[in-house]
Amino acid sequence: MSAEYIALMNVAARIARQAGDLVYAGRRAGAGTVQTKSSATDMVTEWDAASEQLILQQLDLLRTDDSIIGEEGTHLVGTSPYTWFVDPIDGTTNFLYNLSGYAISIAACIGAEPIAAAVFLPATRELFVAAQGHGAWLGSTPLRVSSCESLDTALIGTGFSYSSARREAQGQRISRLLPQVRDIRRCGAAAADLCFVACGRLDAYFEEGLQSWDLAAGQLIASEAGAKISNFSGEPITPSEVLVSTPGIHSSLIASL
Numbered sequence: 388m389s390a391e392y393i394a395l396m397n398v399a400a401r402i403a404r405q406a407g408d409l410v411y412a413g414r415r416a417g418a419g420t421v422q423t424k425s426s427a428t429d430m431v432t433e434w435d436a437a438s439e440q441l442i443l444q445q446l447d448l449l450r451t452d453d454s455i456i457g458e459e460g461t462h463l464v465g466t467s468p469y470t471w472f473v474d475p476i477d478g479t480t481n482f483l484y485n486l487s488g489y490a491i492s493i494a495a496c497i498g499a500e501p502i503a504a505a506v507f508l509p510a511t512r513e514l515f516v517a518a519q520g521h522g523a524w525l526g527s528t529p530l531r532v533s534s535c536e537s538l539d540t541a542l543i544g545t546g547f548s549y550s551s552a553r554r555e556a557q558g559q560r561i562s563r564l565l566p567q568v569r570d571i572r573r574c575g576a577a578a579a580d581l582c583f584v585a586c587g588r589l590d591a592y593f594e595e596g597l598q599s600w601d602l603a604a605g606q607l608i609a610s611e612a613g614a615k616i617s618n619f620s621g622e623p624i625t626p627s628e629v630l631v632s633t634p635g636i637h638s639s640l641i642a643s644l
């Protein structure tokens with residue numbers, strides 16, 4: 388199994404880089420055509436679709452028997468135990484505004500459990516990878532979460548929904564938490580936030596209402612780097628409630644959220 392997970396990680400890494408190069412070149416020429424999805428602020432560009440198409444073609448070529456689920460509509464059912472969760476551009480709003488925090492997120496899962504992952508940030512050319520039981524890396528550097536043990540010195544990442552009703556509740560949670568922590572960051576791409584916990588650029592990240600393609604790759608990278616992961620009550624993590632932090636502040640965050 389372990390050689391298999393590393394091989395799957397390498398497949399994810401290779402394809403994430405290819406898709407990242409494509410969207411980065413696209414971004415340099417302007418964001419291209421833009422449409423909206425679940426709300427007026429939930430955007431999709433022609434490069435989201437082109438990236439998903441490239442990832443789909445490559446996975447189909449290299450992993451013929453696997454299932455594939457992608458944010459922009461891919462739903463292929465295969466015969467192997469593996470399902471790929473693909474976000475062709477995580478952080479589309481950043482992409483649209485030419486901010487650097489967007490990522491390609493690709494994970495191989497067995498059921499809902501990620502076993503191999505890659506997250507590539509095209510604008511900074513950073514490649515985060517992980518294989519279950521083997522660790523997580525940024526390029527060739529092994530990753531470890533920060534040693535933060537206290538909420539009042541913790542830098543916390545979060546994100547907000549595209550639904551304005553849900554944002555009201557999210558704003559209330561932030562206003563309760565803000566006085567208790569060092570500061571809050573809203574970087575704009577869930578996959579990148581999770582990788583930032585893995586490498587110590589954030590001490591924790593929480594968000595509600597994600598989708599599996601936002602979560603799967605970054606979740607594995609963070610947990611392989613030593614992060615503690617759960618929902619807001621300390622139960623198993625699901626895309627609908629994501630709390631990922633250094634072990635030292637996890638229970639305080641559960642109490643505060």
Ligand code: IPD
Binds near residue numbers: 474478545597
């Ligand atoms: C979004 C980003 C954002 C998070 C949203 C996600 P998208 O993904 O990850 O940071 O706050 O919940 O939907 O739409 O840019 O792929």
Ligand code: CA
Binds near residue numbers: 435478479
């Ligand atoms: Ca996306």
